[in-house]
Amino acid sequence: MDDLTLLKSFRAERVRTDAEARAEIRRELEDRFDAAAASPSPVAFPPRGRSPIAPRRHLLRRRRAFAFGGALALAAALAGILVLSSGPTAQPAAAEILHETAQIAASSDAPTGSSRPGPRAAPLHEGQAGRAAGLVQRL
Amino acid sequence: MSEIQSDSQAIAASLVDPHAFAVIFERHFDSIHGYLRRRFDDELAKDLTAQTFFVAFDRRSRFDRERAESLPWLFGIATNLAHSHRRREQAELRAIAATTPELGVWIEGVESRVDAERMRGLLAESLAGLPAEEADVVCLLVWAELNQAEIAQALAIPLGTVKSRLSRARGRLQLALGLSSERSPANSRSAHPGGNRWTT
Numbered sequence: 001m002d003d004l005t006l007l008k009s010f011r012a013e014r015v016r017t018d019a020e021a022r023a024e025i026r027r028e029l030e031d032r033f034d035a036a037a038a039s040p041s042p043v044a045f046p047p048r049g050r051s052p053i054a055p056r057r058h059l060l061r062r063r064r065a066f067a068f069g070g071a072l073a074l075a076a077a078l079a080g081i082l083v084l085s086s087g088p089t090a091q092p093a094a095a096e097i098l099h100e101t102a103q104i105a106a107s108s109d110a111p112t113g114s115s116r117p118g119p120r121a122a123p124l125h126e127g128q129a130g131r132a133a134g135l136v137q138r139l
Numbered sequence: 140m141s142e143i144q145s146d147s148q149a150i151a152a153s154l155v156d157p158h159a160f161a162v163i164f165e166r167h168f169d170s171i172h173g174y175l176r177r178r179f180d181d182e183l184a185k186d187l188t189a190q191t192f193f194v195a196f197d198r199r200s201r202f203d204r205e206r207a208e209s210l211p212w213l214f215g216i217a218t219n220l221a222h223s224h225r226r227r228e229q230a231e232l233r234a235i236a237a238t239t240p241e242l243g244v245w246i247e248g249v250e251s252r253v254d255a256e257r258m259r260g261l262l263a264e265s266l267a268g269l270p271a272e273e274a275d276v277v278c279l280l281v282w283a284e285l286n287q288a289e290i291a292q293a294l295a296i297p298l299g300t301v302k303s304r305l306s307r308a309r310g311r312l313q314l315a316l317g318l319s320s321e322r323s324p325a326n327s328r329s330a331h332p333g334g335n336r337w338t339t
Binding site: 002003004006007008010011012014015016017018021022024025026028029030032033034036037 | 156157158160161164168169172173176177185188189192193196197258259262263266277280281282309312313316318
């Protein structure tokens with residue numbers, strides 16, 4: 001006697017018709033038949049190889065991709081604005097103001113005598129003073 | 140419904156009229172339930188039988204209608220469902236092994252049924268010790284009476300995998316049962332008149 005013959009007789013007594021289990025399962029199956037008959041065919045018979053929830057997942061994935069792309073574009077636009085509006089564009093403006101201030105100072109009259117050492121500021125005309133104040137404010 | 144000849148035709152008809160699937164249930168309930176009762180207790184066997192037919196009904200549109208018989212397909216579903224209850228199956232087998240009388244009850248010269256009874260405990264213990272994949276193949280071969288090609292189809296695995304799993308499982312069983320590991324095809328066939336099932 002070999003292993004498979006032994007195995008064939010193992011628990012063989014458990015194989016018997018169980019009418020009660022058959023009837024119970026049949027009833028549950030009949031309910032499923034009724035439900036399937038009542039439901040529209042696309043739900044009852046989904047296309048081969050794709051689960052019923054697959055289209056929803058696909059839409060969700062697409063939506064996420066769009067949201068990510070949008071966020072990325074917005075971040076890039078903000079970064080661009082910040083880069084363009086800072087540093088290189090501000091420096092020429094400051095330099096320009098300083099240059100104008102220096103021109104105003106150079107075009108003023110000779111300096112008045114002063115005993116104090118260091119740079120001496122020339123008195124400005126009224127118009128020049130007002131313009132210089134405006135430039136300083138811009139700085 | 141009486142015009143329906145094959146399982147394949149019944150399943151095709153059930154795509155239009157779901158009630159046509161009842162033919163499949165009536166034809167194969169006993170086979171599936173019997174197979175699962177050999178592996179599990181009554182309650183779980185009934186649950187798994189119900190689930191097998193529910194799953195089969197829900198997936199009937201995927202059934203390969205080139206195949207006339209649906210039984211290997213149903214056994215495949217049942218075995219895949221059973222796979223997740225392997226621990227429970229092992230516990231039950233070990234309980235059988237623990238309650239089986241010692242080898243001292245062996246009566247010489249009596250038919251093979253007594254031989255099987257004597258070996259029952261050892262066999263239960265050996266089956267419990269098999270890896271789940273190997274146990275599935277052995278159970279489908281012996282209890283579901285599928286041939287190796289049908290097992291490959293049922294479990295959706297290559298035929299070579301079925302052969303190697305079966306070979307390993309039989310080696311383990313024979314070792315555990317203290318049987319000779321030498322198997323001649325002639326012996327196997329003589330033991331199983333229906334026989335090419337063990338080899339092909």
